[in-house]
Amino acid sequence: MHRFANPARFLRIAKPLTPALFWPGLLLTLMACIWGLFFIPTERLMGDTVKILFVHVPAAWLGMGGWTGIAIASIVQLVWRHPLAGVAARAIAVPGATFAAICLITGSIWGRPTWGTWWVWDGRLTSMLVLFFLYLGYIALSNASSEKGDTSRVAAVFGVIGAVNIPIINRSVIWWESQHQRASITLGGSSIDSAYLAPLFVAVAGFSLLFGALVLMRMRAALAAMRIEARMRRMAQG
């Protein structure tokens, strides 16, 4: 793992990898949007609002996947003192928070015509809102250190503790079954018709690739900022 500890080596890989993730991601996302908007049948009860599925589900997946990534990177930072892990965790935070927010907003817009309400204090909705607040807390904490790129240990601890919420979100529809329906895609199979499932997979793949590209861009920007800071300090001393 420490093979990538050297930022120069990491950058050599990250630089070509960024467009390799970004362009296929953009293509798949556009494809899923067009497919989902124009080429799917109306749903039996929800009609055309079912189209929100293709944004809502990938956003939820990335909101939760993002924090899982933060937790893993934080553990790597705390245990192995890996210098890039903290940078990676911080790079995930803002895109993760954005997707969690998109999930909440699209869910709310979907809930109004289908359930009859913008919001209910259902277990799934509440735990997802808590995830969004955890992201805000993490962003504030990780920015609380004085130096650019300084990866604070407090934020890493917070990232690990906050991971408790991820299984809660996953189980919430079973523990407090109230408004949000149970999972449609499980290990046992899917209860989504293939007419919706296929574009949904394209959307999830596209959004995920874009997410990966965003995180790499942010990591590269953070490393560049660290280098500038180091050079400025040397110049000030020299």
Next chain:
Amino acid sequence: MKPKHQRLFLALIAVVALGGAGLIAASALREEASYFYTPTTLAAANVEPGKAIRLGGMVQKGSIVRGGDGVSITFIVQDQERSQKVAYRGITPDLFVEGSGVVADGHLRPDRVFVAESLLAKHDENYVPKELADIDINAAAYTKDTLAP
């Protein structure tokens, strides 16, 4: 702003965000504990008219009657034993159909009709195109229950 003050400020934001998250979770758990009447418990409870209550149950098949004005609707909510007539004015949720589960906030009129101010309908985990649904809404291939043990 000194760096130390900036750190303090950001740490405070983190504390407030976490505290807010905790509070919201706690209030959600309280809300979860809030009670709704089924037609059976409502009949037994002798609730006075006008008191804000919540009623839950299934929409009885064939009971939905839409008024001439396009927004008034009456229907019957039932559980295993009893049924309760409900009146509502407004746009019904997409998932509000005969046989679906519904939770209504409202109050009883003196004539024991439940007047709903809001309707909540629930979705199951199935997504089925309209054309297929016309063949058989409960087709086994689309229900997860048949896959689960």
